[in-house]
Amino acid sequence: MAMAISYAGGFRVALQGQRALAMGHTGVAVVNNAETAFFNPAGMSFLEEKFTASFGANAIFSNIVFQNEAFGYSTAADNPLSTPFSLYGSYKINEKLSLGIAVYTPYGSSVEYPENWEGSHLVQDISLRAIFFQPTISYKISDKLSIGAGPIYVSGSVNFSRNLDRATTNTEGERLGVTIDQKGIGAWGYNAGVMFKANEKLTLGLNYRSEIVMEARGGDADFRNVPTFLQGQFADGTFDADLPLPAELSVGTSYQINDQWMVAFDYNRVFWNSYDALDVIFSNGLESINPRNYKDASSYRFGFQYKANETFTLRGGYYFDESPVQEGYFAPETPRNDSNNFTAGLSVQLSERFALDASFLYIHFSEIDASYDYYLENGVAAPFGGTYKNNAFIPGIGITYSL
Amino acid sequence: MKNKFIYIALAMAAFTSCEPEFNDPIDESGFYTQGEADLSNYVALGNSLTSGYTDGALYLDAQMSSYPNIMAEKFAMAGGGAFTQPLVNDNLGGLLLGGQQIADTRLVLNFDENGNPFPTRLAGTPTTEITNAPEGPFNNMGVPGAKSFHLVTPGYGNVAGIGTTANPYFARMASSAEATVLGDALAQQPTFFSLWIGNNDVLSYAASGGIGTDQTGNLDPSSYGSNDITDPNVFGAVTSEIINNMSANGAKGVVINIPDVTLAPFFRTVPNNALVLSAELAGQLTGFFQAVAGITTQGLIQQGVDPATAQALASQYAITFNEGPNRWIIDVPVSQTNPLGFRQMTEEELVLLTVDQAALASGYGSVVLTPEVLQVLGKLQQGMEITAEEGALVIGAVSGLDDQDALDNDEIAAVNQARAAYNSTLSALAAQNDLVLMDVESLFTRIAEMGYDYGSGSVTTDFGTGGAFSLDGIHFTPRGYAIVAHEIIEAINEGYNASIPGVNPGDYPTVFIQ
Structure with missing residues (x-):
């Protein structure tokens, strides 16, 4: 199954197509291949092919290092490799109407810290996955204007482990902790867009993807290393929690300078404001209250495409990604600050039907002194912070089929 | 083809080893210093x-x-x-x-x-x-x-x-x-x-x-x-x-x-005043220690001490108890000035954690009031004469904390x-x-x-x-x-x-x- 790590601010994973990614993950006003089913469903009816499909996957190599000068903490996360994927297909019913399917993973997180690291009372490891299934319809109102939309069904899973506090152990010295786990969490949403071809060269696009709240209900809560006389208080059982996958609004434009050159600009606004807290309610009566207080955040994207010849198309891009995390809420499960992102890629037309798409993304985060100040222990705030620095290297490969 | 896999493997190894570096890594030698000390051994x-x-x-x-x-x-x-x-x-x-x-x-x-x-x-x-x-x-x-x-x-x-x-x-x-x-x-x-x-x-x-x-x-x-x-x-x-x-x-x-x-x-x-009494019990204990003082006065007079001196010496045992917390009684060495060898604890004196709490609840640190003792006290209340043995029984009911359970001034x-x-x-x-x-x-x-x-x-x-x-x-x-x-x-x-x-x-x- 696909798994993704938080690569845009928060746990948004902006890796929804090899061609778009190579161009700074722009696409709301780009009609390139079936990837448009995600970026702007309206674009599907502007696709020239009778049928086109794209499949791609990325390999995420991510690194987090953390240090705290006052106490000499020094930790490097040991994040597992994750491989988010996307699959798109678009079929032209007639000149006006296209139907399609999109399967993609726009949210997720996979972070793993060394066992019992200094911040293990906040997070030991976390794995969030959410696969979006989106049947899509697009209608061309005129040669200049099209619309498109589709419902989204999400299947998500969460696995989150942490220690319950900074020091409590059983008599063998093993830290008291909890793991919550639930798979197959279902939820519904939608994706809709409109695209306007002002002229042969200029395209404008607008896209909105709704908020989807993943409601974990009755997931497994497994408490570990509980002292004999605390078994009642920390009994294994179930948990409930809500995790919002926020809405996203994109507007953008692309400009076909000539047969060879095309440029694109996108602006994304992710409505992270809805991620207020990660509160977990356990069946044994315990509650874990974790304020997040995210703010809405923007990305500014730029990409270009250069068609060198019939075989090779080269792409490049850059985007600036704003973090939704506010000061004092810098939790190590998504330790992201603003990032600069550099992308590149190419397509190779292997045959009339098949093209190979490759992309590469490098994410650079400046180091940041930050803390999470809302963890309470015995009613007293116990801030946890230091200096964080992250980076990520994300190669991706895909294939586009055209009929 | 085999070569390509090697390149991919190398590239992957390169990415995973590209950990970000801090501007000032604390784990680099020289970040923290030992000053004039040599901490090597x-x-x-x-x-x-x-x-x-x-x-x-x-x-x-x-x-x-x-x-x-x-x-x-x-x-x-x-x-x-x-x-x-x-x-x-x-x-x-x-x-x-x-x-x-x-x-x-x-x-x-x-x-x-x-x-x-x-x-x-x-x-x-x-x-x-x-x-x-x-x-x-x-x-x-x-x-x-x-x-x-x-x-x-x-x-x-x-x-x-x-x-x-x-x-x-x-x-x-x-x-x-x-x-x-x-x-x-x-x-x-x-x-x-x-x-x-x-x-x-x-x-x-x-x-x-x-x-x-x-x-x-x-x-x-x-x-x-x-x-x-x-x-x-x-x-x-x-x-x-x-x-x-x-x-x-x-x-x-x-x-x-x-x-x-x-x-x-x-x-x-364990507080030195953890003897918590009801008004009734406090009155009973106060009465008991008045009896002890009285018996002691009589005893001293019988030993030939002049009555004024005897009364003055014995008056230290007429300890008053009040409703609520009262300090414990502790044993001290028998001396000329403290012939019975006990007194009430003073403010700064300490009781040890190891004191037998169950014993404290049943009279240790104050008085073990047995039916026999209560009978003698009843006699005294009615103004009856008591024997020397009965007097000794009353005084013997005092159960001060042992030296090992308290730290005195x-x-x-x-x-x-x-x-x-x-x-x-x-x-x-x-x-x-x-x-x-x-x-x-x-x-x-x-x-x-x-x-x-x-x-x-x-x-x-x-x-x-x-x-x-x-x-x-x-x-x-x-x-x-x-x-x-x-x-x-x-x-x-x-x-x-x-x-x-x-x-x-x-x-x-x-x-x-x-």
């Missing part, structure tokens, strides 16, 4: 507090949280070297000698059927066998139970002498039967040392309720009993010898002074006097030898008076719940030791212009629940 000298002893035992995790070990972990970031400890076998605690258990397992919190916590020894048989000693030498030379002069006493680690002249913990560490703690420490040629010794020189006296002797004036420690107070001159001679030797090669170090041990929860948990004064002398010796020695003096005395008093706030929590000296003291009421919890380690590091940083990272006490546990 640190040796810690001391007693149970230095060994990591907590919850009435020495066990594996406790040793990992000893203040010298915590400090050594931080030292390692500023040029410090490896730090070894005479690790015991398990997390149960306790010792075996030739298969026989000679030290108790650790204390943990248990809960009764009403959910009330109480400390109890963790069940099990210890697995740390004294005769199966680990390979030394050890940087942590903390020996539970050691007094100052023990560090220079040959044979203190002789297995054959355990139970009399030797210490089982040092027997596990000693390089030979006749080795001394100091000798084994010096043999390691330490470049840095800490010395925290002298607590037991007063504490064993205090913790036994002052049943020992204040040996001030007796310069021969070999004649001391185990619960005696060490003569300050003996303490001075021994600590001079230790410090002069340890610093002879220019080694720097830290000298830790002796806190007011009577502030530990061992002495502060004289005993507290003896402890404080010796401790003050030790501390002035330690201050002078630190100053003479360019050593850092860690004033744990002030720290300890501060924690007892106002608690210690470490920024993300705080501890107090409350027994069981305060977080600073373990379930034995005398030794710190790992969190308490972490505070000590942090404060010592701060003192070293200031004294030697070093920049060693501090300790976060919140990362260390307090008491343990079974």
Whole structure:
């Protein structure tokens, strides 16, 4: 199954197509291949092919290092490799109407810290996955204007482990902790867009993807290393929690300078404001209250495409990604600050039907002194912070089929 | 094709090794500094507090949280070297000698059927066998139970002498039967040392309720009993010898002074006025002690004491009790001025944690009112004559706290006097030898008076719940030791212009629940 790590601010994973990614993950006003089913469903009816499909996957190599000068903490996360994927297909019913399917993973997180690291009372490891299934319809109102939309069904899973506090152990010295786990969490949403071809060269696009709240209900809560006389208080059982996958609004434009050159600009606004807290309610009566207080955040994207010849198309891009995390809420499960992102890629037309798409993304985060100040222990705030620095290297490969 | 896979593998290896680098990585040598100190070979000298002893035992995790070990972990970031400890076998605690258990397992919190916590020894048989000693030498030379002069006493680690002249913990560490703690420490040629010794020189006296002797004036420690107070001159001679030797090669170090041990929860948990009475019971007890005074007056007169003097002497026993808390009665030596040998406790006097609580509930510390005694009291109330035997029965019903269960004013004064002398010796020695003096005395008093706030929590000296003291009421919890380690590091940083990272006490546990 696909798994993704938080690569845009928060746990948004902006890796929804090899061609778009190579161009700074722009696409709301780009009609390139079936990837448009995600970026702007309206674009599907502007696709020239009778049928086109794209499949791609990325390999995420991510690194987090953390240090705290006052106490000499020094930790490097040991994040597992994750491989988010996307699959798109678009079929032209007639000149006006296209139907399609999109399967993609726009949210997720996979972070793993060394066992019992200094911040293990906040997070030991976390794995969030959410696969979006989106049947899509697009209608061309005129040669200049099209619309498109589709419902989204999400299947998500969460696995989150942490220690319950900074020091409590059983008599063998093993830290008291909890793991919550639930798979197959279902939820519904939608994706809709409109695209306007002002002229042969200029395209404008607008896209909105709704908020989807993943409601974990009755997931497994497994408490570990509980002292004999605390078994009642920390009994294994179930948990409930809500995790919002926020809405996203994109507007953008692309400009076909000539047969060879095309440029694109996108602006994304992710409505992270809805991620207020990660509160977990356990069946044994315990509650874990974790304020997040995210703010809405923007990305500014730029990409270009250069068609060198019939075989090779080269792409490049850059985007600036704003973090939704506010000061004092810098939790190590998504330790992201603003990032600069550099992308590149190419397509190779292997045959009339098949093209190979490759992309590469490098994410650079400046180091940041930050803390999470809302963890309470015995009613007293116990801030946890230091200096964080992250980076990520994300190669991706895909294939586009055209009929 | 094969080549391509190699390239892909290489690329993947490259990505995973591309960890971001901090502008100023703290794990780079030179970030933290040791200043004028040389931390490359640190040796810690001391007693149970230095060994990591907590919850009435020495066990594996406790040793990992000893203040010298915590400090050594931080030292390692500023040029410090490896730090070894005479690790015991398990997390149960306790010792075996030739298969026989000679030290108790650790204390943990248990809960009764009403959910009330109480400390109890963790069940099990210890697995740390004294005769199966680990390979030394050890940087942590903390020996539970050691007094100052023990560090220079040959044979203190002789297995054959355990139970009399030797210490089982040092027997596990000693390089030979006749080795001394100091000798084994010096043999390691330490470049840095800490010395925290002298607590037991007063504490064993205090913790036994002052049943020992204040040996001030007796310069021969070999004649001391185990619960005696060490003569300050003996303490001075021994600590001079230790410090002069340890610093002879220019080694720097830290000298830790002796806190007011009577502030530990061992002495502060059972209040001296925990005799809580209803109005009726208070009246009954007041009446009882008036009867005692009356009987005593009669008795003294019969012994030929003039009535005025007799009445004056006996009046001290007419103790008044009030509704609510009242101070306990304690036994004192029989004297001319206190012919019955008991009195009510005064404000500053202390009851020990080890007092039998069940006995207190049934009259120990006040009066054991049996039906027979009540019958005699009834007679007195009706103005009837009583016999000498009946009078003795009433006086015999008084059940004062034994010496071993309380620390009276004289005993507290003896402890404080010796401790003050030790501390002035330690201050002078630190100053003479360019050593850092860690004033744990002030720290300890501060924690007892106002608690210690470490920024993300705080501890107090409350027994069981305060977080600073373990379930034995005398030794710190790992969190308490972490505070000590942090404060010592701060003192070293200031004294030697070093920049060693501090300790976060919140990362260390307090008491343990079974």
